[in-house]
Amino acid sequence: MELEDLAASGIVFGPVPSRRLGRSLGVNNIPPKICSYSCVYCQLGRTANIQVTRRRFYNPVDILRKVKSKYENATSQGENIDYITFVPDGEPTLDHRLGETLKLLQSIGPKVGVISNASLISEQSVRDDLARADWVSLKVDAIDKRTWKQINRPHKDLSLAAIQEGILEFANVFRGQLVTETMLVNGVNDTAKQLAQVADFIGRLHPAKAYVSVPTRPPAEKSVQIPSIDTLATAYHVLAEYVSVVEFLIEYEGNEFTFTGDAEENLLSIMSVHPMREDAVDEFLDKAGANKTLIRDLVQRGRLIKLEHAGRMFYMTPIPGRLGKRE
Numbered sequence: 635m636e637l638e639d640l641a642a643s644g645i646v647f648g649p650v651p652s653r654r655l656g657r658s659l660g661v662n663n664i665p666p667k668i669c670s671y672s673c674v675y676c677q678l679g680r681t682a683n684i685q686v687t688r689r690r691f692y693n694p695v696d697i698l699r700k701v702k703s704k705y706e707n708a709t710s711q712g713e714n715i716d717y718i719t720f721v722p723d724g725e726p727t728l729d730h731r732l733g734e735t736l737k738l739l740q741s742i743g744p745k746v747g748v749i750s751n752a753s754l755i756s757e758q759s760v761r762d763d764l765a766r767a768d769w770v771s772l773k774v775d776a777i778d779k780r781t782w783k784q785i786n787r788p789h790k791d792l793s794l795a796a797i798q799e800g801i802l803e804f805a806n807v808f809r810g811q812l813v814t815e816t817m818l819v820n821g822v823n824d825t826a827k828q829l830a831q832v833a834d835f836i837g838r839l840h841p842a843k844a845y846v847s848v849p850t851r852p853p854a855e856k857s858v859q860i861p862s863i864d865t866l867a868t869a870y871h872v873l874a875e876y877v878s879v880v881e882f883l884i885e886y887e888g889n890e891f892t893f894t895g896d897a898e899e900n901l902l903s904i905m906s907v908h909p910m911r912e913d914a915v916d917e918f919l920d921k922a923g924a925n926k927t928l929i930r931d932l933v934q935r936g937r938l939i940k941l942e943h944a945g946r947m948f949y950m951t952p953i954p955g956r957l958g959k960r961e
């Protein structure tokens with residue numbers, strides 16, 4: 635494919651602020667939308683072209699030229715680029731020249747990351763290709779077959795057991811930074827039992843970070859809803875039992891929190907249902923005529939926990955009583 639076609643297909647874009655990787659130059663090595671899944675929450679809509687066979691898409695040298703030109707253009711204007719990232723407008727490992735492309739792109743300078751749904755990771759060639767990356771994100775939305783089929787709507791030839799085995803194998807050998815991403819959909823994969831299964835599996839991978847996201851953009855299916863803040867808090871706590879760093883990728887709703895007389899009581903009740911960003915807490919404390927020692931004290935006493943999200947700090951209440959029975 636010629637460069638003009640690559641540009642038209644939007645194969646290289648940005649730099650954009652990435653919630654995970656700072657300033658990122660995005661690469662989409664798969665024409666939209668070819669995927670092995672048809673996730674109910676997919677912001678690209680249903681997958682018309684569901685595939686599991688790896689094949690050739692674009693020429694790696696063409697991709698390199700295009701990315702390099704974009705990189706040089708951006709850096710000459712004073713832009714800093716932390717990562718070149720393969721993003722899933724489709725499944726990047728369907729490209730059987732992914733490893734070759736990764737190697738070429740690493741010659742540009744920034745680290746290279748891949749966001750994959752992990753569906754093809756039972757194949758040795760996929761693991762070998764991904765192992766070349768500096769950073770890999772693997773999707774883990776469900777552990778049981780019924781939920782997996784319901785949320786990811788996989789190609790009929792895929793086997794969940796083989797995928798899980800492949801993920802474990804990859805985690806054992808990968809020398810770069812491994813993270814996981816779990817999209818939570820209300821009423822689909824967010825029961826305490828489902829969360830505990832996901833957390834247990836992710837814990838076995840020892841990832842650098844487990845990301846939890848919610849469908850904040852228009853999903854493929856209208857029925858898809860964001861879980862309640864209570865459920866997200868539960869998800870955080872369940873995951874935090876198994877994984878050392880858990881981060882939410884959720885959008886922020888603003889700082890308008892009301893003070894009604896008792897700062898401590900107000901903060902705890904807001905944060906039992908709504909994580910609060912640090913600047914919102916500061917604004918609230920100003921309004922209440924209180925200072926930051928109140929928050930430090932609540933954290934010290936275990937009444938609040940601090941979470942990092944998109945480079946910002948949030949506070950929320952720990953709620954171990956809501957974890958439900960682990961099975």
Ligand code: SF4
Nearest residue numbers: 669671673676724751
């Ligand atoms: S894996 Fe990604 S691109 Fe494929 S259907 Fe799911 S959300 Fe969409």
